[in-house]
Amino acid sequence: MNAPAATTRTTRVEPIIETRGLVMRFGGVEVLRGIDFGIAPGELRCLVGPNGAGKSTFFKCLTGQYHPSGGEIRFKDKAIGGLPSVEIARRGIGIKTQVPSLYDGLSAREHIWLAVKRRIANTGGLLKEVPIAVDEVMESMGIAHLADRTVGQLAHGQRQMVELSMVIGAQPDLILLDEPAAGMTHDEVERLAALVMRLRGTCSLIVVEHDMQFIRMIARQVTVLHQGQVLMEDDVETVLRDRRVRDVYLGKREVV
Amino acid sequence: MTRRASMAASLVGFGVSVAAIFLLPSVLELFTLINATIYVSMAILALSLALIWGYGGILCFGQAAFFGLGGYTYAVAAINFGDSTWAVVLAMVVPALFAALLGYFMFWGRIGDVYLGVITLTMTLIFFKLFNATAGDAYKIGKAALGGFNGIPSTPPLNLPWDVGSPLAPEDIWYIAASLLVLLYFGSRWLLRTSFGRVVVSIRENERRSELLGYDVRRYKLGIFTIGGAMAGISGILFANCVFVSPTMFSLFYSAQVIIWVTVGGIGTLLGPIIGAIALQMIVAKLGTLEVIDPNVVLGSILLLFVLLVPKGLLPLMQSGFDRLRRPKAPVPVEPAIRPTATPAARRPEPVSAPVGSAPATNTLGGS
Numbered sequence: 001m002n003a004p005a006a007t008t009r010t011t012r013v014e015p016i017i018e019t020r021g022l023v024m025r026f027g028g029v030e031v032l033r034g035i036d037f038g039i040a041p042g043e044l045r046c047l048v049g050p051n052g053a054g055k056s057t058f059f060k061c062l063t064g065q066y067h068p069s070g071g072e073i074r075f076k077d078k079a080i081g082g083l084p085s086v087e088i089a090r091r092g093i094g095i096k097t098q099v100p101s102l103y104d105g106l107s108a109r110e111h112i113w114l115a116v117k118r119r120i121a122n123t124g125g126l127l128k129e130v131p132i133a134v135d136e137v138m139e140s141m142g143i144a145h146l147a148d149r150t151v152g153q154l155a156h157g158q159r160q161m162v163e164l165s166m167v168i169g170a171q172p173d174l175i176l177l178d179e180p181a182a183g184m185t186h187d188e189v190e191r192l193a194a195l196v197m198r199l200r201g202t203c204s205l206i207v208v209e210h211d212m213q214f215i216r217m218i219a220r221q222v223t224v225l226h227q228g229q230v231l232m233e234d235d236v237e238t239v240l241r242d243r244r245v246r247d248v249y250l251g252k253r254e255v256v
Numbered sequence: 257m258t259r260r261a262s263m264a265a266s267l268v269g270f271g272v273s274v275a276a277i278f279l280l281p282s283v284l285e286l287f288t289l290i291n292a293t294i295y296v297s298m299a300i301l302a303l304s305l306a307l308i309w310g311y312g313g314i315l316c317f318g319q320a321a322f323f324g325l326g327g328y329t330y331a332v333a334a335i336n337f338g339d340s341t342w343a344v345v346l347a348m349v350v351p352a353l354f355a356a357l358l359g360y361f362m363f364w365g366r367i368g369d370v371y372l373g374v375i376t377l378t379m380t381l382i383f384f385k386l387f388n389a390t391a392g393d394a395y396k397i398g399k400a401a402l403g404g405f406n407g408i409p410s411t412p413p414l415n416l417p418w419d420v421g422s423p424l425a426p427e428d429i430w431y432i433a434a435s436l437l438v439l440l441y442f443g444s445r446w447l448l449r450t451s452f453g454r455v456v457v458s459i460r461e462n463e464r465r466s467e468l469l470g471y472d473v474r475r476y477k478l479g480i481f482t483i484g485g486a487m488a489g490i491s492g493i494l495f496a497n498c499v500f501v502s503p504t505m506f507s508l509f510y511s512a513q514v515i516i517w518v519t520v521g522g523i524g525t526l527l528g529p530i531i532g533a534i535a536l537q538m539i540v541a542k543l544g545t546l547e548v549i550d551p552n553v554v555l556g557s558i559l560l561l562f563v564l565l566v567p568k569g570l571l572p573l574m575q576s577g578f579d580r581l582r583r584p585k586a587p588v589p590v591e592p593a594i595r596p597t598a599t600p601a602a603r604r605p606e607p608v609s610a611p612v613g614s615a616p617a618t619n620t621l622g623g624s
Contacts, residue, residue, distance in 0.1 A: 063468060065464075065468075084467075085464075085467050085468055086467050086470055086471065086472045086473075089467070089468050089469060089470035090470040094468075094469075095468055097468075101462060101464060101465045101468070102462065102465065103458050103461035103462050103465065104461060104462075105461050105524075106457070106458065106461055110454065110458070113454070114454070114455065114458050114466070114469055114471075115469055117451060117455075118469050118470045118471060122470065127451065166469070170469060170470070
């Protein structure tokens with residue numbers, strides 16, 4: 001598809017997802033304070049920011065788990081703000097949540113089956129294609145050896161991979177990854193980075209991550225969130241060099 | 257490997273149950289056989305809750321409502337039609353429709369687990385009060401007088417389809433009830449292997465995840481709830497044939513008992529609740545004749561013991577014991593492999609109402 005670096009400068013060129021003035025309030029607390037954000041189809045965007053910047057809340061708004069208090073969300077040129085999560089999922093947004101969200105009592109294969117079955121049923125395919133597609137996904141994600149294991153008994157890194165495979169197996173147009181590298185070993189992080197790079201171009205991705213090593217491995221464009229607003233948006237090196245970003249992250253002094 | 261073992265176990269189980277169905281009438285006295293039929297009808301009720309609660313994750317405290325509705329619908333329809341054929345069909349359809357209606361409001365209204373229990377229990381008690389208040393000639397549906405607290409003692413027995421002249425004998429009712437139990441058990445196992453069943457189980461495990469994959473969880477919950485309602489209706493028909501219908505079918509006693517059977521037998525299994533229902537009824541009946549101790553006290557103690565010491569229930573306990581005997585660390589799932597841990601309702605993560613985690617952090621950074 002289109003080369004990400006070239007198109008990201010002007011995200012106004014048909015962004016796959018776009019938010020305008022997105023606001024999320026909980027009682028008196030304004031967690032998202034007017035976020036303008038957008039990425040081009042096929043782009044990989046990293047979203048960073050200190051704890052409490054509103055990253056996970058932002059994801060929950062995009063996936064319909066929260067209904068925004070204000071502003072607009074457009075996905076594939078249609079307003080999706082406030083739609084139920086089922087509807088948004090069916091339109092092609094997949095998410096790997098921050099705390100792994102899995103079916104602890106089920107096997108890894110069953111996880112992938114659920115994702116693939118939904119996708120194939122959605123596109124009007126035949127159900128007998130499902131088992132083959134499930135095997136393909138597990139093979140390509142390198143979790144075939146875990147297929148019959150109960151996911152509740154897997155190690156943390158393996159669980160992350162199962163959830164990731166599930167999200168990818170559903171083949172959404174936009175994938176949201178909330179801290180995918182959390183709790184992974186160094187080797188696992190490298191494998192994950194390779195995987196994310198492979199996905200880039202086949203679908204759009206937004207990755208929330210704290211691990212700067214990981215971000216350097218995968219990122220071109222980075223958006224920094226701070227106190228529910230976009231602090232800056234630029235390529236990875238510029239962002240990491242930026243004084244304000246360092247202050248925000250290291251908390252040396254107040255940034256307003 | 258385990259699949260073949262589970263197939264073998266199913267075949268053996270099927271053979272044993274078929275043998276039991278045909279042997280018992282020649283071994284047991286008529287009175288005992290009728291009691292056995294009651295146990296079997298109750299086992300079907302337990303099976304219906306095993307599906308709804310153990311696999312659907314819906315703690316329905318009002319399974320007795322569908323049971324009672326099935327019984328009353330059967331009695332009223334059979335009296336009016338004179339023929340039991342359509343009465344049987346109606347007695348499955350009416351509880352199923354009622355379950356669908358109730359389920360629609362509960363699942364589309366996104367009622368939480370606890371409230372769902374409260375609502376279903378309350379509904380059962382409302383039926384209990386309602387049918388208790390139907391004494392007198394004013395309360396008649398067609399030719400059938402509802403009879404208030406006394407119920408409908410003249411509940412007609414089943415007859416051969418469209419043949420009013422051939423009412424069935426208690427032995428025949430036994431054959432029907434026991435065959436239905438076997439049929440519904442294997443039917444439930446089949447159901448849980450279908451796409452529908454697999455999604456239902458996934459919703460029990462993690463409702464939010466299924467939703468984020470694009471499954472409309474409300475429809476699946478409604479589906480399994482309705483199926484459970486119909487099954488409880490069947491149980492009501494069989495019970496009505498052994499005893500007769502009365503408001504006690506809607507009583508707290510039945511609502512609570514079926515939950516005890518499922519808990520003791522093993523939540524998340526199908527065979528466990530069936531065993532639990534039959535074994536506990538036999539124990540209670542035996543204790544009742546001994547007149548040493550109030551059977552309900554014993555029933556309560558058994559429940560407490562199981563909740564505290566064997567939370568997984570009888571069947572998983574027996575299975576793990578069996579596995580340990582055969583060879584170490586080789587699970588043989590007699591049921592479709594589902595891990596029955598704590599009660600599904602209790603295990604589901606709480607819905608997040610406000611991001612408590614992120615709000616204070618914003619404050620510390622912003623200093624506001």
